[in-house]
Structures are given as C-alpha cells and as structure tokens.
Amino acid sequence: MSGTAHVRAQPWQVGQWLNVREPLTLESLRGRVVVLHAFQMLCPGCVSHGIPQAKAIHAASPPDKLRVIGLHTVFEHHEAMTPLALEAFVHEYRLRFPIGIDQPAADSPIPLTMRAYGLEGTPSLILIDKAGCIRLQHFGQMDDLRVGAVIGQLLTEPA
Amino acid sequence: MSGTAHVRAQPWQVGQWLNVREPLTLESLRGRVVVLHAFQMLCPGCVSHGIPQAKAIHAASPPDKLRVIGLHTVFEHHEAMTPLALEAFVHEYRLRFPIGIDQPAADSPIPLTMRAYGLEGTPSLILIDKAGCIRLQHFGQMDDLRVGAVIGQLLTEPA
Amino acid sequence: MSGTAHVRAQPWQVGQWLNVREPLTLESLRGRVVVLHAFQMLCPGCVSHGIPQAKAIHAASPPDKLRVIGLHTVFEHHEAMTPLALEAFVHEYRLRFPIGIDQPAADSPIPLTMRAYGLEGTPSLILIDKAGCIRLQHFGQMDDLRVGAVIGQLLTEPA
C-alpha cells in the first residue's frame, strides 16, 4: 500500500525501547514530522535498503523538526529475532535512532502495532505529519528522491 | 556554493535548444518549480551522478508543477563538446527533458549563463521556486534525499 | 593477512552443518578448489560484501571443480548468533552452499577453526588449492576481479 489518506496514526504498542531512556509516545512528538521505519533484523531488504535510508534521514534531519523511529515488527523467525539479538544487531549496524520492539500478540505471529497499522511486511515506511496523521505508508523499497519530496512537503506544512 | 538566499534567477542565455520546439524562458515557467541542471557531456561526475538524478526528477515529477531543464555549460574541451556531439550524447543517454546550450562568451571560456549564475563547475544543480528565485545552488554531488526534500518544500509553497 | 604461502589447510572443526546431509571434510574435497568463506551473520561487511561474493562464486562454478563452503565463526555476540538464528538467516538470505558452524572453544570467544587458521575477523576469504594448500587468506573485502583471477589460476593448475 502506498497512499496519502489523512488517517490519524494509532499509538504504538511497544514493550521495550532501545537507544532512548524513556518510552516514546507519538503524542509527545506532535508538531514534528515522524518517520516510522518498520523492519526486521533478518529481513534482507531492510538491511540493504530500508535501514540505510532511515539512517540517512536521521543523519540529515534536525531533531526538533523530524524524528526517525525504528519499529522492530517481528512476524517470522521469532526465536531468532529476540530483543537480545536485536541489541547486537543495533550495535553492529550502528543504529542511533530510537527503536521500539513491537509488542507480540497472544493469538498471532503478527505483533500488535504491525496489525493496528495494517502493515503488509518489512521494510515498511510510514510518514506521519505534524498533526499525527499518516500521509504515506509504503511496503517495500521507495527511492530517496520520492521519500525526500514527501518529507520536504511535511516539513513545510504549518504545525 | 550551496545556499538558500532568495535571489531572483537571471534569464538564461541560450543559443540553441534540444528536446523542445520553442525556446524556453524562465518567465514562461513562473508558477512552477524549476530544476536547472548544468552539465557538460564529457564530465564524469555529470554522467555518473548529475544526469541520472536529473532524469529521475524528470520521471517522478508532474510537468505542470515542476520542470527539469538541462543547461550545457561548456567551459573546457569546446572543440569536443559541440552541439552536434551533444545531440549524439542526448540520443545515446536518452535524455528527454529540454536542454539549452549555454551561449559561448567572446572573451572567456566560461559561457554566459554559467558566468551570470556564478557556477563553479559541473555538475551544478539550481533549484528555482515558483516565484523565480534561486533557493538552492550546489556544485558537485548532492544526495537524492536532500534534493528531494528541497523539491518537496518548493512544491508545497504557495504559487 | 593476504598471502600465497603454500601452507596445508587444517581440518575444520565443525559441530553442525547446514545445507548438507553429511559432515564435509576438507579431505573429501581433494582435487577440487575450495573457497572457504568465514563470516558472522550479524557482521555488516559479511552481509554487504562477503556473502554476496560467496553466492556469486557458488552460482558461477561447476561443483565438480570448485566448492564454496561457508564457515560461521562466531567470536562476538554469541548469545545472538545461535545455530537457530543462523538457520533463519540462511533461509532469509537464500544461501545454498554448505555452511559449517565453527566449534566454540571452552577457553576463548574465538572458535576452534578460526583460531587454527589464525583468522583476524570476518569476513575472511580462504582459497584452498586442489592439493589442500592455502593459497590466499584475506581478511576484509577483496574485489571480484582479484578473487576471480586467483580462482582461475587454481582451477587451471593440474590436480
């Protein structure tokens, strides 16, 4: 899916955070553009494309205007992609932005936030505007030029 | 140079156009974002980076909102980069956007538009807003994410 | 290290194999060129360079003349890079060549084969000739052209 409907983004359901001291809520980021990058550490397309893109956005953006948030949405190989393994991955790949571990569901391999957002797989990119509405949700690779253009648009809009 | 001063862009001084029937003036594009890509056909950085970026912007953009314009600013190897050679180059590299050949100067190897804009070399990227003001001028490579962000900003601003 | 001394390659000390039914010994491959690729599943340079190179060699080579063997030499983040996690990794990255899990040492984070070969880290590439001698051992990235040239040489030598 790749669309622009102004749907209000649901709260994240995160059990554990990396790279941040306090749990991060979407509400606390109101007024900023939020780039939510859903990934799995053993997903090849995430490692080759999505994560480098998220790192580049993080490096290029002023934190008072835009925040990159990783979301580890494990829906397969749960036994391999544990929080402990994710910590090693984050260390090796030098990820510095906050990463939330999506809360596992009791009744499904799909974790709670992934289900609430209707994500189809990883990597998925979700761009949320200053008012907390989803403006782009894309499964798979999306080139930097297009991602940059939407970010530039959202940054330009009034808060 | 890479800056954001709101300087009004000077008119182009172009002797010959490719890929377009009528000469194109900056004034006629008022209300649209203009991506001016200054290049030389035998400049390796233009061929590997600048021209593919210009092609990608051209392919991704609605022509009623944004126009990509090539500017062949020959300041070296004039005998090799003739209009005839440029036509072969444009054909082989499948460039579809309008390309103006910057007018040679009588007293300098630097052609007239290149001098008027104060370009330092090729590739150079100039982003002009809907009001005809230069908002970014960059010599060398600039990554797609940043270029996209400025384009997204300029597209979002009111005409 | 990158050298060409004709040292006889030591036997592998592998506790578990993936992608192969029977344990593979170096002796059983005598007469073939052996490309031994030492890696860790959470090593970024392995994922971006070493593993794709090993896959390409595997895809390009007739198995009766050359065999690509992966060696999972875990020397850090042991708790994350378990056999179970490696299986998920091998599945996701579609690795088809045999992969041995280097035997952990009782007294060191460095596993036994890694220590016996004196490997400095991952990725490491070891090229073994038809007679079982190490002809190239390289830590880090090595470009395809050079790797190909040594492989071509070893394939051409009489058995």
Added chain:
Amino acid sequence: MSGTAHVRAQPWQVGQWLNVREPLTLESLRGRVVVLHAFQMLCPGCVSHGIPQAKAIHAASPPDKLRVIGLHTVFEHHEAMTPLALEAFVHEYRLRFPIGIDQPAADSPIPLTMRAYGLEGTPSLILIDKAGCIRLQHFGQMDDLRVGAVIGQLLTEPA
C-alpha cells in the same frame, strides 16, 4: 557471442594511438595476456561498465604479464566521436592504457578491426592468450568474477 574457440586474433588496423609513443602490434605482445576492450566514448554501457572494468584490470595487472588495450570502434555518430573528442574523453576519464582508434572503412560505418573480429557492438571484451589466440569474446556486460577467472586461467597457462 561468448566463446572459447582458439582462433588466432587478427592484427589490429589502427590509424592513431593514444597513451603510447609507438604503434602497438599484437605480435609485439606475444607471451603476454592481452585484454582488448572495444568501446565508443558515447556508449553508456561502456562508460558505466566496460571502461571501469578495463581500468580495474589495468590497475591490478603487472604489465610484463598482461596488457590492457582500448580500441575505439566508432560505428555510429562518427561526426561526434572524432579523435579530438576522444582525446578530451581520455583526459577527463583518466584512461592511462594504450588506446587505438579503429580504422574507418571506406564502404561501411563499421571500422576495419571491428569488422575483422566480427564484433556485434560496444562494449566488447576480447581476451587473447599468450600465443595470440582469442579465448573469450563477449559483447555487453560480463561480471568481474568471470572475467577475472578467465584472466587467471590465461596467466597460469605456460607461455
């Protein structure tokens, strides 16, 4: 075409050489492996793939064992790809290996050496062994691993 028939390579018909003082004959290189890279300066696949590959082979090879020779086989846009333009191209792309300009034919757009070798287009790669026989002739892109393997084989063969 991509084959391995041991056909003796024809003499080159070159009117002008760049990067070398004296005309180079194939006979004078007997005993060395010769990598003949046929290209056109305005051929996109040559610029993006073939020429960088030829440069890498040149940089990696000892000149007493292997020689890279460029062959400018102009078969289209003759008016643009003149010797003068080629000189500017060679300067800008920093090509250091000898380059011969294939002799134009009186009765055809295909130059003489290109016709004698039966080349289908550019880029074309021709690998000639120490005895002067063509061992590989390939039109289009060929990956470094395979090219390296054939080069390694030819270097290993006795003179």
